[in-house]
Amino acid sequence: MKLNFIYTIRWKFILVFLLSIASTVLSMYICYRLFLYLVYITPFRTPIRWVVNNMGSTPILIITGCLLFLVYFFVFSRKVFRYLEEITRGLQEISKGNLLYEITAKSSDELGTVAENFNQMTKKLRKSIEEERNAEKTKNELITGVSHDLRTPLTSILGYLELIETDRYKDEVELRYYTKIAYEKSKNLKNLIDHLFEYTSLRGEVLQLQMKKVNIIGFLKQLAEEFNPQLEKEGMSYRLMAKEESLFVQADGHQLMRAYENIISNAIRHGSGGVYLDIHISKDQDEVVVKVINYGETILERDLPYLFDRFYRADRSRSSQNGGTGLGLAITKSIIELHGGHITARSSGNETVFETRLPLYPDTVNKHIRLQ
Incomplete structure (x- = not known):
């Protein structure tokens, strides 16, 4: 089984901490050797001895060690902090509505997982918004199409019925002709409504198939x-x-x-x-x-x-x-x-x-x- 614990953030910081301590100890040893050189060999040994006698060596070692540890810890962990800053910038862009922004996944630890999850989230959100826009466009197109296709036969029906209602026909033959056209247009209208209902039922996923x-x-x-x-x-x-x-x-x-x-x-x-x-x-x-x-x-x-x-x-x-x-x-x-x-x-x-x-x-x- 693959061990993934070394890729986690906590283990990275533990490794950075241990590496910083090791580097600090090594640096303190070098400084100690340099201190001995300055005290016993160089011409500056007298003022150095005076500083040590008046301040003590322990505070100097502690202060020097702490400073070195902080420097090493910052140097070794700067990549992680930069990545955190990049993720923060990405989140700020996303919060502003820039859903095209992607955070680069540079590592396989938790930060890389967070970046990848946010990228997936923005993609899904972008897709959801696009689907909503397409659905709205489809709905508008459907309403427009229905209005046009219903209006055409309905206008014809009303036109012929108006001719009949106002007695604007020559004889019974012409009356029957107008009636037949209105009847045929009514059947076409019913057929269109039936098809429309069937289509919307299918697209609305309300249909239960009996397989x-x-x-x-x-x-x-x-x-x-x-x-x-x-x-x-x-x-x-x-x-x-x-x-x-x-x-x-x-x-x-x-x-x-x-x-x-x-x-x-x-x-x-x-x-x-x-x-x-x-x-x-x-x-x-x-x-x-x-x-x-x-x-x-x-x-x-x-x-x-x-x-x-x-x-x-x-x-x-x-x-x-x-x-x-x-x-x-x-x-x-x-x-x-x-x-x-x-x-x-x-x-x-x-x-x-x-x-x-x-x-x-x-x-x-x-x-x-x-x-x-």
């Missing part, structure tokens, strides 16, 4: 079957490809269904230019990889990093005119991350791929390790 063992291959096959009417309407069909018969993950089935519903809906909505929607399922070490591929219009490179941001709408991928609320993929990302996974998107040529990675079910991972 179970789920066969992701059977799960996605069943889910894709439910999209057949929508696929047929767009002139498409799905193809599900997997080498294994079953791959298990630990997940909340309802929430996972919500996540992949958003991905598949998005793929159908923006991939209607293609014939197929492909779902590839594979295993990569201890992860299940699911790729949902559509063959529609390419997503611009500048839009890819922002696809999973709430209320982000590119000209092609997040348009409110095609029924998107700007929250679907943001909700999907939150759900996937709550399950310990992550999601990415890439697009090239006429192929757009949304890839999710989820941890394999623990028993499956252990079995895989044993088989190796």
Whole structure:
């Protein structure tokens, strides 16, 4: 076991104290020899003897020894005192609000530990302040986005209802037309509110996941079957490809269904230019990889990093005119991350791929390790 006691402050001061005493004794011996030389050999022996006879040798030795000890103790401990002064200066800077200031850890003793702890404290405090600022910024952005997205359909609804209320329509056909538009806008508004509530619930961590063992291959096959009417309407069909018969993950089935519903809906909505929607399922070490591929219009490179941001709408991928609320993929990302996974998107040529990675079910991972 490594002995760390010599690196502590108390042992450093004990060593400094002992070294100061040893240096003082050695210096006193040298002074004593010099004194004998002055008394018996040099021409100054008479006045020196007079001083010794009148004052005594003991007080002189005591005073000289004390002075030498203080000098040696100060010399040997000056590095420690300088370090204390540096830590004090650092604390003063931190107290002034300069959280970028760092105290250099020069030793492995308590002072070095104190310096390192204060550095860690300032880093955590700085990070906490940054997170608080980001949270405030996020909240403001969310309020701004919600206000804009709620105001747009609500303005349309009020406009058409005002036309109906003031009888500014030609006939019943036009009345029904205005009513239908207001009804459709109301449904879009409800859809946006529902998505917003779901998103804030996920981000607020109030959601309690009901985790179970789920066969992701059977799960996605069943889910894709439910999209057949929508696929047929767009002139498409799905193809599900997997080498294994079953791959298990630990997940909340309802929430996972919500996540992949958003991905598949998005793929159908923006991939209607293609014939197929492909779902590839594979295993990569201890992860299940699911790729949902559509063959529609390419997503611009500048839009890819922002696809999973709430209320982000590119000209092609997040348009409110095609029924998107700007929250679907943001909700999907939150759900996937709550399950310990992550999601990415890439697009090239006429192929757009949304890839999710989820941890394999623990028993499956252990079995895989044993088989190796």
